[in-house]
Amino acid sequence: MNFLSVAKMSPDDYVGFTFFVGCMAMMAASVFFFFSMNSFDKKWRTSILISGLITFIAAVHYLYMRDYWAAHTDSPTFFRYVDWVLTVPLMCVEFYLILKVAGAKKSLMWRLIFLSVIMLVTGYIGEAVDQSNAWLWGLLSGAAYFVIAYDIWLGSAKKLAVEAGGAVLQAHKALCWFVLVGWAIYPLGYMAGTPGWYSGMFGGLDMDVIYNIGDAINKIGFGLVVYNLAVQSSNK
Numbered sequence: 001m002n003f004l005s006v007a008k009m010s011p012d013d014y015v016g017f018t019f020f021v022g023c024m025a026m027m028a029a030s031v032f033f034f035f036s037m038n039s040f041d042k043k044w045r046t047s048i049l050i051s052g053l054i055t056f057i058a059a060v061h062y063l064y065m066r067d068y069w070a071a072h073t074d075s076p077t078f079f080r081y082v083d084w085v086l087t088v089p090l091m092c093v094e095f096y097l098i099l100k101v102a103g104a105k106k107s108l109m110w111r112l113i114f115l116s117v118i119m120l121v122t123g124y125i126g127e128a129v130d131q132s133n134a135w136l137w138g139l140l141s142g143a144a145y146f147v148i149a150y151d152i153w154l155g156s157a158k159k160l161a162v163e164a165g166g167a168v169l170q171a172h173k174a175l176c177w178f179v180l181v182g183w184a185i186y187p188l189g190y191m192a193g194t195p196g197w198y199s200g201m202f203g204g205l206d207m208d209v210i211y212n213i214g215d216a217i218n219k220i221g222f223g224l225v226v227y228n229l230a231v232q233s234s235n236k
């Protein structure tokens with residue numbers, strides 16, 4: 001692969017277009033988070049830094065994925081999952097950081113990280129290694145996803161958020177919605193791109209377009225929720 005080679009883009013290559021726009025959006029978001037970081041109270045700076053790292057790591061991977069797609073018209077599955085396995089655990093760290101004020105323990109963070117890695121490794125196996133059993137790997141991945149959603153919505157994380165109250169509780173709720181609705185976009189992409197009883201359900205909509213939309217919503221949205229929390233808490 002030629003890094004940053006300018007491949008010819010066909011006007012009807014809507015998948016390539018979403019890779020291109022996704023890349024720019026991630027870059028812009030990173031600049032925004034990094035530059036705003038120092039205007040906040042010290043205790044929020046790490047959270048904003050991590051918001052920026054999430055979009056920055058994605059921006060670099062999108063640079064490669066965009067090129068990969070342009071060169072091969074094929075899903076950059078490997079780069080996709082490397083990106084996720086770095087950024088999704090960082091999102092788990094965000095949950096921990098905002099709940100730290102209410103006394104969240106590191107064990108909560110490690111639990112969420114562990115579950116997210118299980119979710120992603122099983123997803124990768126289903127997409128890239130053992131496609132004939134994609135439904136089974138998807139199911140295992142979905143189970144880990146379910147436990148994450150349960151933990152933050154109803155489990156120990158929820159309790160801490162309620163104890164913290166105010167802006168922290170609000171931010172926690174917003175992040176919970178991102179996980180429940182925003183993250184649910186990914187299993188749809190998976191079903192659109194792997195063989196199974198569900199094949200054809202998505203009318204040929206491309207897996208990568210679904211993943212790219214999910215990434216833009218979740219990575220930038222997550223960061224903005226944390227940004228908003230920092231703004232609200234720094235105003236007082």
Ligand SMILES: *C/C=C(C)/C=C/C=C(C)/C=C/C1=C(C)CCCC1(C)C
Pocket residue numbers: 084087088119120122123124137138139141142145183184186187190215218219
């Ligand atoms: C920035 C990237 C994010 C937030 C990626 C999130 C990815 C998921 C929530 C993926 C979930 C999957 C399932 C629940 C089942 C099918 C396999 C996956 C990995 C697509």
